[in-house]
Amino acid sequence: MSxxxxxxxxxxxxxxxxxxSADGLLPAIAQQYDTGEVLMLGWMDDEALHRTLTTGRCTYWSRSRQEYWVKGDTSxxxxxxxxxxxDCDADTVLVKVDQVxxxxxxGARTCFDADVLPLSQ
Structure with a gap:
């Protein structure tokens, strides 16, 4: 991103x-609205946030492809x-969604269930 x-x-x-952030992005956490399940983390700039707020569909900025993508358009x-x-610092966005x-x-339901780290006791 420029x-x-x-x-x-x-x-x-x-x-x-x-x-x-220095590259103009905010982390955007997607959470299932009715269960509280944390689904994924994506990145948004001002335009991605605008599109998310106005279309009712999550739009993210791809840091690797340097382009916008709407969750579900290809998958x-x-x-x-x-x-x-x-959030309280206005540096992270929480988007509560109905995930289909x-x-x-x-292909997993959430990005956070396959690699659970052990806790030291």
């Missing part, structure tokens, strides 16, 4: 509150947005 963010239609009042595993919240199918690119 150092100058692309133009965005995000509400200027929301944009002014955001604390972005059929859609995320329908139920709510969007900023797998959230993880591996």
């Amino acid at each position: 150092s100058t963010p692309p133009p965005s239609s995000l509400d200027p009042e929301i944009a002014a509150r955001l604390k972005r 059929g595993h859609f995320q329908y947005v139920k709510s969007v919240a900023l 199918g797998a959230a993880c690119h591996t």
Whole structure:
């Protein structure tokens, strides 16, 4: 991503509150709205957040491909947005969704169930 963010239609009042990383991104946590299950982490810039807020579908910024992607457009595993919240520092977005199918690119329901680390006791 370039150092100058692309133009965005995000509400200027929301944009002014955001604390972005050096590359203009915010981590976006997707959580199943009714069970609380944490599904995945993606990245959003102002335009991705705007699209998520206005379309009702999660739009992310791909750091590897340098392009926007809408969850489900190629996989059929859609995320329908139920709510969007900023954390207390305004540097992370929590998107509560109704996940249809797998959230993880591996085909798993969540990105966080295959590699659980042991706790030292």
